[in-house]
Amino acid sequence: MDRDRRLRRILEVIPGSISWGIILSLVILAVLKPVACAVIIIIFDFYWIIRTAYLTTLLVMAYHKLFGQRDRDWLAQCRALPPERNWQRLYHLVIFPAYQEKPQTLRPSLEALKQSTYPKEKMIVVLAFEERDPQARANAGILEAEFKRDFFGFLTTFHPDGLAGEGRTKGANATWAAKKAKEFIGSKGIRYEEVIISCFDADTCAENNYFACLSYHFLTSPKPHQASYQPIPVYNNNIWQAPSFARIVEISASFCQMIESMRLEKFVTFSSHSMSFKTLVDIGYWPVNMVSDDSVIYWKAYLFYKGEYRVVPLYVTVSMDVAYSSSFFKTIIKQYRQKRRWAWGVENFPFLVTGFLCDREIAVVKKIRRGFHLLESHVTWAVWAIIVVFIGPLPILVGGAFFNQMTIGYNLPKITGLLFHFTLFTSLTWIILSRTILPSRPREIGWTKNILMIAEWAIVPFIILVLGSTPALDAQTRLMLGKYMPFNPTAKKE
Amino acid sequence: MHYKEQKIRFVLYWLSVLVFLMGLPSILSYALGYKFNTRTLRFTKTGLIALKSQPAGANIYFEKKLFKDKTPATINELLPGAYHIKVALEDYYPWVMQVAVEAGKVARFEKIILFPIRPNIEKLSNESSLSFWIDDKRDSIYYVSQENNSIYKSELDTQDYRKVSDFPHGVSAPIKWRLSPDGEKLLCFDLHQLLLVPLRPQSTAASGETKVLPLDVMQGTIVDVFWHSDSYHIIVVTDKNIEALEAMRSSKPVTLVSLNKNSTCAFYDVRADILYFLDSQLAGDGKIYDNIYRLDLNSRFDPFRELMKLRTNGQGQKVKKNP
Known part of the structure; x- marks a missing residue:
């Protein structure tokens, strides 16, 4: 294997190993040091809620721009x-x-x-x-x-x-x-x-x-x-x-x-x-x-x-x-395959870093910032749902009597539950905005579909469970193991 | 245009960072049980008491003062020490406890049952009852009327009793009852007699009287009687042996095991058709030991099938015990 190929392989391994490293470390920590794991989970959950609120505000701003420019006569x-x-x-x-x-x-x-x-x-x-x-x-x-x-x-x-x-x-x-x-x-x-x-x-x-x-x-x-x-x-x-x-x-x-x-x-x-x-x-x-x-x-x-x-x-x-x-x-x-193909965008990381290493003109700070953003976004995608859904309850499940008699053991589900209640506000914003980007209802579709299209947001936890992180983790694992994905176009209608 | 939005975004971003950095210490200290002492400007590790009662909504008296919340509730940020807790609800006996609180730990009392002062007692039968039995499914109650020697049945949640069988005069009061798994037959037994009472209404319709069948037990005093899962075979444990017989008149019992111990006890697992019993055995050192044995009576189990075939010849067979 030549030097460039070896370097590329190392870079291909990095995102997957970081994601798996985070997940496995938290699982091991939940077993060995449940209190420490619970502290990390609370920090992450709080971070995630602040982030969700922040991003939802950006969504509202983007929506405002989209609809502000909708009727503009661009040709004029x-x-x-x-x-x-x-x-x-x-x-x-x-x-x-x-x-x-x-x-x-x-x-x-x-x-x-x-x-x-x-x-x-x-x-x-x-x-x-x-x-x-x-x-x-x-x-x-x-x-x-x-x-x-x-x-x-x-x-x-x-x-x-x-x-x-x-x-x-x-x-x-x-x-x-x-x-x-x-x-x-x-x-x-x-x-x-x-x-x-x-x-x-x-x-x-x-x-x-x-x-x-x-x-x-x-x-x-x-x-x-x-x-x-x-x-x-x-x-x-x-x-x-x-x-x-x-x-x-x-x-x-x-x-x-x-x-x-x-x-x-x-x-x-x-x-x-x-x-x-x-x-x-x-x-x-x-x-x-x-x-x-x-x-x-x-x-x-x-x-x-x-x-x-x-x-x-x-x-x-x-x-x-x-x-x-x-x-x-x-x-x-x-949907899983489509999201995994999107997540395969993680192949940009070795491409970009290799490009950065050959470049002498882009500022180092800029290189680090862009490289980090790219890596961070893919790693976050691959771990967030797993931390929230699977690792969150782990200290309570495997921490045993010792953890359950600790104050944090008692407070963990209460705090995470309370924090995620705040996400109801952001969910409500998403539901309202989702209605506004819909095209008008076709004649052959009954009006009751409107009710369904609001009620269906209740399945979001299931979607998070299935498509939250697993496609991204799958893609990163494949890249890490050198099992390159072929391009499979998504047939949209069947 | 973009500049203005990016400026707003910049403010929002740093506002989020600020909320995170300011909120996190509070959340973590609460989670870990730390309390900030404004006088000493130090964090003190505290404990908490978690209370849950049945029924919920009871008043909590913490150190003899009414606490703001009702059960279920948590009393947080308690310095280590002993606290007097009383959980009280009108018309219920109060629950009182001296609770020891440790730093960083939770004292959980989440199974408090408040018993009513005046228990809620409801009369289920209208006639004088000799005895009663509740079936294994917990949905029917049977009782024997002392006045007219009849067996009545009702759903557990109603008082709609209906007669399901007669209980003939002259039969001494049974000490125990065993309802068959299919709910169609009842076994009544005391130390010396075993009676089979069919409960199907049609059996009474033809003759106008339920045919209570006395069943033969080979020898000895009856210790316990069990139904086989097929609702057809009966396992009788006496002080001398373990017998199997069919739930029909003139059924000849088959001895499954001859017992050495006079005062045995037995348990029958009807789901697996296994009989567990106690018996004595003479060991190689000349001493007698009491051991627990199991006897598999599953119909798929060959020895039982063979034993049942032998019944027709009136022969018994002793099952080898596995010490």
């Missing part, structure tokens, strides 16, 4: 910009990487583009299929016939399977498509600086003012090429039809992204987002062998621009499908 604002910031020179390149997605999944996404307020003669759409998908060419033909005339450019690409150095990842497909689009853009004499690329999941339906909003922010941002532009992902396409379990999970995911949009120094791209095409070409496209292409592209640009790269939050939504299946159990499995 683009028009009002001075001539040196001419919006009409901008082209939007939209790539939809697809694998095994049927035309009925892609059609609403393309329809949403057609409904956009932004001029379609300034839009280039690329449907990026995988050549290994036997239905790809037929599906491409159907969609091409329907939409080819609606946009300035409409390309269909077929990513060959098994190219040297590539994995079967979305990033590899998107990179292939972006290179094909580059040829098209070059052939039309369009400058790369004037193209904004959006890489959308196949089921992504952008809000009609998304591209106008994106153009405005691109034109008004300082150093627009040194930024990615992140909309708020919501899962509204089928939210009224989805089962409670999946709906709550996806609403929570949207909320987490809204919270992240308020923490700019930690904000990283996620799922569907946009960036300068010039930047994409300069940094060498998406990595072709990593699963978490959506976040690693940010880190790639961050390293390329020596730390001078940021994510600009866009308070417009892009809507996707809730992932669910035909039965409750299958839905849990599907």
Whole structure:
């Protein structure tokens, strides 16, 4: 094993070993020193409640921004910009990487583009299929016939399977498509600086003012090429039809992204987002062998621009499908796998630290801060629910008569119970906000569903139990053991 | 725009940190039982008393003064020492205790039962009763009426008695009752006689009278009688042997074990059909030892099945004892 590979393996082991170290230390402590363990649990619980309250406040702020900007006429604002910031020179390149997605999944996404307020003669759409998908060419033909005339450019690409150095990842497909689009853009004499690329999941339906909003922010941002532009992902396409379990999970995911949009120094791209095409070409496209292409592209640009790269939050939504299946159990499995794939973003840690070690220009403090944030967020994800749900009661269960006769043994359940009563207030805020981001109820859905959609929040403890930390711990353990995850796209509808 | 929000966020962040840093010492000191003494400016380790009573809502008198909370309650931040505690509720006997409190520990009194001064006694039968029995499922009560020699049955939570059987004149009062597991037969026995009383109403309907069947016991004085789980076989323990017989007229008992000890005692586990009993055995050193034995009478257990077959020949077989 060469030096670089050895270093990478060490870095891959770090997140998982820290998470497991925390969990096992607390379990051992609960057995050997239950009082010390109880003290740590109380500190953690208190920290967690303060953190939840803080993050919920950020969520309310993000919500306020989202709804404050909802009815804004972004195109009018683009028009009002001075001539040196001419919006009409901008082209939007939209790539939809697809694998095994049927035309009925892609059609609403393309329809949403057609409904956009932004001029379609300034839009280039690329449907990026995988050549290994036997239905790809037929599906491409159907969609091409329907939409080819609606946009300035409409390309269909077929990513060959098994190219040297590539994995079967979305990033590899998107990179292939972006290179094909580059040829098209070059052939039309369009400058790369004037193209904004959006890489959308196949089921992504952008809000009609998304591209106008994106153009405005691109034109008004300082150093627009040194930024990615992140909309708020919501899962509204089928939210009224989805089962409670999946709906709550996806609403929570949207909320987490809204919270992240308020923490700019930690904000990283996620799922569907946009960036300068010039930047994409300069940094060498998406990595072709990593699963978490959506976040690693940010880190790639961050390293390329020596730390001078940021994510600009866009308070417009892009809507996707809730992932669910035909039965409750299958839905849990599907959601678990999707969250584990998201948690596989922990592979960014070795990527980033390796990049930092090769870099001589980014300030050390900045490197430590960003590296720590990345590590801390993944470790916290992997341990918090396990500490709260499983380790919390452990001192009482294994501490025996000695612990139970101690004051802390008596007070522990009372204090943790009382502390978590405070979270009811934050839960209430989440419930209210969840109602406001819902699309209007389809006619075929009865009004009683409204009641269910409030009552279903009662299953949050179960969701925390199943999906709170385990997918993240699973992903970190796999990375730690070198069992690399293949890219498994989540089939959203079954 | 972003600047303003980031400024608000900055304030919120540090406010959260402040709340955490200020709140944590209070929470931890409370959890660990520390009390801050404002005079000495020092933390003192205290203990607490936890009280829970049945019924709840009783007044607590701490050092003869009424405490603010009613049971269940916790009296916190107590310096080590002895405290007089009284838990009182109107119409109940009070619970009084001198409680020793240790630093950092909890004195738990969470099983206090306050007994009523006037117990809640309810009359369940309207006639003079000779004896009664409650079935194993705890949902029916049977009693023998002394006046008309009948057996009555009622649900435990009602007084809706109905006659289930006659109890013939001239039979001396039984000392013990055993209801069969299926609830359809009753065994009444004293030292010398064993009676089988069918409880099914239809058995009385045909003849107008319940047929109480006296069962034969081979020899000796009856010590105890048990139903087999099949509600058909009866295990009789006498001072001379252990017998099995069927719950029917002219059933011939089979001797399962001949006992050496006259005053044995026995327990029957009806779930597993195992009889535990006491008996004497002459050991190799010439001394007699009393030991506990178990006899497996599960119908799946071959010896019992074989013994039951032997009944037809009127033969007995002694089961080998495992010391």
